[in-house]
Amino acid sequence: xxxxxxxxxxxxxxxxxxPAANVDQQGATEEPVKQSSTPxxxxxxxxxxxxxxQNAVKFLSHPKVKGSPVMYRxxxxxxxxLTKEEIDEAFRRVPDSAPTVQTGGVTQDGQVKSSSNIQQxxxxxxxxxxxxxxxxxNTSSATLSRSxxxxxxxxIAIGVLAASGAGTAIVVKxxxxxxxxxxxRKVVVEEDDEELKxxxxxxxxVEEAAQAAKSAAAAAADVAKASQDMLISKEEERxxxxxVVSLLDMQVQEMKSMTNALRRIEAQEDLxxxxxxxxxxxxxxxxxxxxxxxxxxxxxxSYEPPSSLHPKSYMEIMNMVQRxxxxxxxxxxxVSQVQNSSTQVPHAQGNGEYLNSKVQDSTQSNGDGxxxxxxxxxxxARIREIGNETEYNGNGSSYGVASNQPPPQRTWVPPQPPxxxxxxxxxxxxxxxxxxxKDQMSDTQSVGNSSDVSDEVTxxxxxxxxxxxxxxxxxxxxxxxVEIQEDQELRRE
Amino acid sequence: MPVFKTPxxxxxxxxxxxYEDRLAVATAQNFGILGNGRLHVLSLSPNPxxxxxxxxxYDTADGVYDVAWSESHDSLLVAAVADxxxxxxxxxxxxxxxxxxxxxxxxxxxxxxxxxxxxxxSFLTSSWDDTVKLWTLDRPSSLRTFKEHSYCVYSAVWNPRxxxxxxxxxxxxxxxxxxxxxxxxxxxxxxxxxxxxTCDWNKYDDCIIATASVDKSIKVWDVRSFRVPIxxxxxxxxAVRKVRFSPHVRNLMVSCSYDMTVCVWDFMVExxxxxxxxxxxxxAVGVDMSVLxxxxxxxxxxxxxxxxxxxxxxxxxx
Numbered sequence: 001x002x003x004x005x006x007x008x009x010x011x012x013x014x015x016x017x018x019p020a021a022n023v024d025q026q027g028a029t030e031e032p033v034k035q036s037s038t039p040x041x042x043x044x045x046x047x048x049x050x051x052x053x054q055n056a057v058k059f060l061s062h063p064k065v066k067g068s069p070v071m072y073r074x075x076x077x078x079x080x081x082l083t084k085e086e087i088d089e090a091f092r093r094v095p096d097s098a099p100t101v102q103t104g105g106v107t108q109d110g111q112v113k114s115s116s117n118i119q120q121x122x123x124x125x126x127x128x129x130x131x132x133x134x135x136x137x138n139t140s141s142a143t144l145s146r147s148x149x150x151x152x153x154x155x156i157a158i159g160v161l162a163a164s165g166a167g168t169a170i171v172v173k174x175x176x177x178x179x180x181x182x183x184x185r186k187v188v189v190e191e192d193d194e195e196l197k198x199x200x201x202x203x204x205x206v207e208e209a210a211q212a213a214k215s216a217a218a219a220a221a222d223v224a225k226a227s228q229d230m231l232i233s234k235e236e237e238r239x240x241x242x243x244v245v246s247l248l249d250m251q252v253q254e255m256k257s258m259t260n261a262l263r264r265i266e267a268q269e270d271l272x273x274x275x276x277x278x279x280x281x282x283x284x285x286x287x288x289x290x291x292x293x294x295x296x297x298x299x300x301x302s303y304e305p306p307s308s309l310h311p312k313s314y315m316e317i318m319n320m321v322q323r324x325x326x327x328x329x330x331x332x333x334x335v336s337q338v339q340n341s342s343t344q345v346p347h348a349q350g351n352g353e354y355l356n357s358k359v360q361d362s363t364q365s366n367g368d369g370x371x372x373x374x375x376x377x378x379x380x381a382r383i384r385e386i387g388n389e390t391e392y393n394g395n396g397s398s399y400g401v402a403s404n405q406p407p408p409q410r411t412w413v414p415p416q417p418p419x420x421x422x423x424x425x426x427x428x429x430x431x432x433x434x435x436x437x438k439d440q441m442s443d444t445q446s447v448g449n450s451s452d453v454s455d456e457v458t459x460x461x462x463x464x465x466x467x468x469x470x471x472x473x474x475x476x477x478x479x480x481x482v483e484i485q486e487d488q489e490l491r492r493e
Numbered sequence: 494m495p496v497f498k499t500p501x502x503x504x505x506x507x508x509x510x511x512y513e514d515r516l517a518v519a520t521a522q523n524f525g526i527l528g529n530g531r532l533h534v535l536s537l538s539p540n541p542x543x544x545x546x547x548x549x550x551y552d553t554a555d556g557v558y559d560v561a562w563s564e565s566h567d568s569l570l571v572a573a574v575a576d577x578x579x580x581x582x583x584x585x586x587x588x589x590x591x592x593x594x595x596x597x598x599x600x601x602x603x604x605x606x607x608x609x610x611x612x613x614x615s616f617l618t619s620s621w622d623d624t625v626k627l628w629t630l631d632r633p634s635s636l637r638t639f640k641e642h643s644y645c646v647y648s649a650v651w652n653p654r655x656x657x658x659x660x661x662x663x664x665x666x667x668x669x670x671x672x673x674x675x676x677x678x679x680x681x682x683x684x685x686x687x688x689x690x691t692c693d694w695n696k697y698d699d700c701i702i703a704t705a706s707v708d709k710s711i712k713v714w715d716v717r718s719f720r721v722p723i724x725x726x727x728x729x730x731x732a733v734r735k736v737r738f739s740p741h742v743r744n745l746m747v748s749c750s751y752d753m754t755v756c757v758w759d760f761m762v763e764x765x766x767x768x769x770x771x772x773x774x775x776x777a778v779g780v781d782m783s784v785l786x787x788x789x790x791x792x793x794x795x796x797x798x799x800x801x802x803x804x805x806x807x808x809x810x811x
Binding site: 042044045071075079080081312314317318321326331 | 522523524526527528529642643644655658665666667670672677678679680681682683700716717719720774795796
């Protein structure tokens with residue numbers, strides 16, 4: 001109660017001033033002009049509400065509240081709208097609650113001194129004879145009982161633990177161990193049975209392996225036969241091919257003779273015709289070759305975003321911090337010396353001086369026209385007009401007021417599309433659905449494109465695989481050779 | 494309208510009381526959770542191709558949560574840093590000698606800084622260690638510590654008419670009005686049921702104060718009759734982070750919120766919302782109205798952008 005006295009004096013002083021203030025303010029609610037009266041304005045200048053004080057007393061007398069820190073009690077009452085005087089009065093009426101009156105620290109040591117004072121307060125307060133003795137005894141016994149309670153609580157806990165340990169030991173011995181033993185016996189018996197079974201199985205495995213080997217050998221023999229047939233057929237085809245080539249050569253020779261005759265007979269127009277025909281053939285052949293090469297050499301392009309620039313979201317950073325990690329882009333900073341700022345400052349200072357002179361020039365030449373005004377000083381008239389207007393737009397206006405107001409000299413320009421900075425992000429946030437759909441569309445398109453490319457790329461190896469499958473997969477001999485021949489002939493054609 | 498992209502997430506923006514084309518931006522890395530911070534001093538230029546020039550940039554070891562311009566020297570800045578220190582910067586000095594002072598007394602993050610506009614020699618800092626501290630430029634330690642709140646003090650603002658009166662808004666859901674000459678707070682009342690994130694005094698009526706809270710509402714109070722608010726303004730979709738009264742129009746105020754919008758209100762009118770700007774793509778955390786240029790306002794947010802525009806125009810128009 002010792003350190004409460006200065007605050008009580010303060011409060012009494014304030015209270016004595018308050019009735020005067022109340023009288024003044026009940027008369028006329030005017031702003032006080034003199035500075036000496038400012039404390040009266042910024043004070044809870046209401047009389048104490050007895051109801052509130054009684055509610056606070058009930059609150060403070062509650063046993064649960066008495067277990068809580070004093071600061072919480074005070075802040076709770078403040079949050080309920082009690083004025084300081086009402087709170088102090090309530091604390092006064094509930095005697096054994098020691099409000100920590102933390103007045104504004106007078107010096108830097110104020111906090112330390114106040115805390116020590118509070119501790120000293122608590123002890124004399126508990127022992128004051130002015131307090132009802134029962135309350136004091138109750139508090140002391142409560143504290144003592146709390147302390148004993150701690151010890152007894154610990155003893156009980158130890159006893160319970162020991163009993164539970166003994167009980168579990170007994171239970172284990174009596175019931176669980178025999179079960180374990182029987183289970184182990186069962187397992188051992190099963191293992192013996194399994195060993196016998198394994199021995200039986202082993203010959204079967206061997207037999208199976210032998211059978212598999214035999215079948216593999218048979219398949220290999222078939223493959224060898226098929227390959228031999230292939231070779232024979234190839235040789236036959238080569239013979240046929242040679243015959244065909246010879247026939248063709250004969251035809252070519254005949255053709256040459258024909259053309260020679262034509263040349264002799266006709267003029268240069270025939271030459272041109274043949275030359276253009278041959279050029280077209282060459283061009284077509286080259287084009288095919290180019291397409292072929294493009295398809296074979298175009299693997300699907302993979303795009304890797306730059307991982308260093310990936311911006312992390314708020315939740316990611318919070319999770320990192322809670323896990324104890326540090327975000328990677330922080331630097332330990334001893335002194336705020338920046339190489340960047342050192343290079344920028346001289347440049348910027350030069351700019352700043354230039355700008356200042358420029359601004360002065362612009363303000364001097366204010367009457368020249370709009371161009372001389374910096375952009376942020378324009379449209380001042382607009383603001384005054386808005387201030388004079390009594391009607392305002394509702395909540396619908398998104399980009400300012402002036403859409404419905406009569407434009408004076410300067411008309412309201414419809415908002416331009418946002419600049420490049422953060423435009424994509426803004427659009428993405430604004431229109432999530434079409435953006436998502438567009439993304440899905442683009443994703444499907446891109447997937448389709450990539451799949452087409454990959455299909456073209458893999459067509460050739462697939463063709464080769466199909467060739468191999470056709471050639472080697474079949475087991476029958478004669479009909480397979482016929483099929484092979486037919487396939488190859490088809491491909492040639 | 495110009496846009497400035499900061500490398501870190503923006504936290505606060507303040508116009509200079511001396512130069513109408515100058516403003517300071519407080520930024521913090523990784524949304525202010527962990528990492529470095531940077532204090533930018535920007536200058537607006539009439540050149541449309543390069544609307545912003547960076548006069549200075551100061552790096553700090555921890556995020557900068559708020560900045561305040563000095564009223565006595567045109568180049569002095571006070572930065573509220575998340576490691577509990579208060580740093581003074583002088584843009585007229587070379588960067589090697591900055592910060593000119595680092596004041597370490599708060600035990601937790603310093604959330605706001607405000608300079609006394611009348612006495613011009615002292616400033617307040619409020620912190621998450623439940624205290625508000627009063628400092629002067631010449632002293633290396635604080636003059637006073639005001640410790641009555643029971644939770645983080647988010648904002649401490651000087652009264653523009655009374656040189657010794659200030660208000661503090663705290664996470665314990667109360668607003669306290671203090672007089673520096675008094676040992677303890679002179680007024681305390683709960684303006685909201687949830688945490689009060691910001692407060693500001695009306696520039697034309699010295700008894701009117703606005704508070705905004707996590708409960709998405711802005712309330713305007715007369716401290717002489719603080720039981721019932723003068724006006725309650727709903728309309729934000731999420732917690733309101735900052736409220737500022739206009740220095741030019743009596744009833745106009747601007748607020749920014751976690752719903753990524755900046756709203757302008759007239760609290761004396763029934764339909765109070767004057768305009769809404771949703772140019773930010775992340776939490777809009779800092780907003781300020783210029784004292785020297787009527788209608789000019791600036792805002793910044795966690796999307797690392799600083800916008801400066803005239804009231805009534807589109808902040809994103811080029």
